[in-house]
Amino acid sequence: MADMIEQAPSLGRSDDSAVDSNSTGPQTPHDISPFAYAETYAIPPPDMTALPQRAGTPQPSQFRAALPDIMDPETAANVPIRTVCCIGAGYVGGPTAAVIALHNPHIRVIVVDRDQKRIDAWKGRHLPIHEPGLEDVVRIARDGGAEWRRRSSVGQARAGAIDGETPDEVVEPRRQPNLFFSTACVETIKEADMCLISVNTPTKKRGVGAGRATDMAAFEGACRDVAMNAKPGCILVEKSTVPCKTGQLMKDIMEAHRPGVVFPVLSNPEFLSEGTAVRDLMQPDRVVIGCESTISGHRAAAALANLYAAWVPRSRIAPINIWSSELCKLAANAMLAQRISSINSISAICERTGADVGEIAKSVGMDPRIGPQFLKAGLGFGGSCFRKDIASLTYLSESLGLPEVAAYWQQVLTMNNFQRDRFARNVIATLNNSLRGKKITILGYAFKKNTGDARESPALDVIRILLEEGPKSISIFDPLCSESDIKRELSVLEQEFAVCKPEGPVEVLSDPYVACADSNAVLVLTDWDMFKITEQAKPTKPESSADSYDGATPSGLLRITSNLDQVNISKPPTPPRTPKMSPLPADLQSRLLPEAVCPADCTECTSTSGSGQTEKDTSTPLYWADISKIIKEPRWVFDGRGALDPRAMVGMGFRLETLGRASMY
């Protein structure tokens, strides 16, 4: 196979066999600095029409015709894939590998990571990340499935073929496990026919480009591991979000370590969102595969397309130029984030005019040319992707000598910061410009609902600003983010303030009512469904409702009206939990094997209420009527996510401030 790939016609830098001895680019991977690559590789993508026309050189049209069809399964058959190694067991690597394994039971998928704890968690009952439906997918691929009997269709029964089989039924044998997790990176890479690189690519914290350029250290490290250990012809797939032209960096690393050996490089950006990762992977809008215009590039792309075609219609698989593929991921995130900043800029105008940003988003979104998605005003975007990817885009633009483009995208980030800044300052101003002696409660730390990911939460910026005012305490409740993850995120503030108790004022609590008791203001920072007003919560009236509110003065604010032990919180009986939805078809669901039992001292089991249940509770609604009894008057609630029903909240006696709306009370 390697011989066949070597026969690909020469295409300059992007060709498999070409080693450009005159290259001004780095010659060893160690020379490549992540921030300098953009300047180094600020070269246009290979343009076949611009190639020197030597006698006998195939013309572009002839050449294209000679390339194998990426979408042709027969092309894929030239590069059989038996073992896939996924490097990086994080939010992308774990779920992506699990879904590929689920749909390709004949292929071994091995996820490797240097983090032993993470790998142990993937192997156990408590997965390291929370994603609806993920548990079932992992269980069936990782643990295998039970034998299954189904009614046969006509002519299908093989009576007696398997013990106990009747003419009316077919027995599907036990599904073998084909998803594995390991820290043995080198050994796994050696076996792999394809390596998906899905390691973290955060923003550089120091050095040239700090705060904007992508820190490629982990990505380069993974590439080096592959370069030194992979077998010839192993296909390298960029799944991480990387700056445009990273494919060239990969080729250079491979060439430096294994001169002359062909390793096709593909770009296959991931578009999943946290909280809906399994759904996004099972039913993707598109699968983008970027490859080089070489025979081996096309064959490699066909092999990857074939893995996806096991469950994704081929019409949704888009083979494109490798540089377009890398850039389209940054472009997609930048455009989504841009919509959020656009509606947030309008929200500031709404507050000063009496317009309502919710109504504006609705009417603007009804224009089919605009559409309703990503027009929810609020604290702005958080999470590990949007900010860093736009920062990377601005850095790339500047590196390419396009300061106007950089400034354009920078404004999306500026508006995002403005939104959370003015939210926090409004809290302070409303509480009479001082938080001394006051307790603030934060409901929701995650950057969005349905994820336990505490990275890059807008809550961090809000807390930073509140801490400047020296509050008595800040209590945080989030149904999914763990206390240790939140504290790790808050630790970046430690240089400026003592943050967490006992020295600092911040504490993370697992009971929202305890977190709210005696609070001067409750801030809703994540759009968790459990925080939204529900029908059950509406009818209860507080002892002192808005009707009898006496316009409490600052001294009223300090009047302690309750504490949790003294207040009789009549929480209604907990409603039954919403049954878990499985993404698996019914036949696979019925094949799930019983889960292994955790040891008696399992800390995860004890941290999820000690009841042995593995799921944290995100569905039991918060009873705002009860909260109204335990927070201090005049019961300030600041809704940073537009999650609450203003009329219901005011009806229960709260004073509600929402971004993008005039005050409600």
Ligand SMILES: NC(=O)c1ccc[n+]([C@@H]2O[C@H](COP(=O)([O-])OP(=O)(O)OC[C@H]3O[C@@H](n4cnc5c(N)ncnc54)[C@H](O)[C@@H]3O)[C@@H](O)[C@H]2O)c1
């Ligand atoms: N999180 C998302 O929703 C999302 C969605 C689409 C794309 N992305 C992109 O995917 C990439 C991964 O994101 P993530 O959120 O999964 O990151 P993550 O931090 O959750 O996971 C990355 C993992 O890679 C491991 N790792 C780093 N270097 C390694 C090496 N050399 N060998 C083995 N393991 C190594 C780390 O230990 C870590 O567990 C990033 O580029 C990100 O921008 C993320």
Ligand SMILES: O=c1ccn([C@@H]2O[C@H](COP(=O)(O)OP(=O)(O)O[C@H]3O[C@H](CO)[C@@H](O)[C@H](O)[C@H]3O)[C@@H](O)[C@H]2O)c(=O)[nH]1
């Ligand atoms: O109308 C909206 C929509 C979202 N958000 C906020 O925007 C952030 C990001 O939300 P979302 O895009 O749903 O989550 P992510 O998991 O960050 O997913 C984004 O980032 C991923 C990583 O690159 C991409 O793969 C996804 O396609 C892209 O949506 C969150 O803080 C949301 O609260 C808003 O404020 N208003």
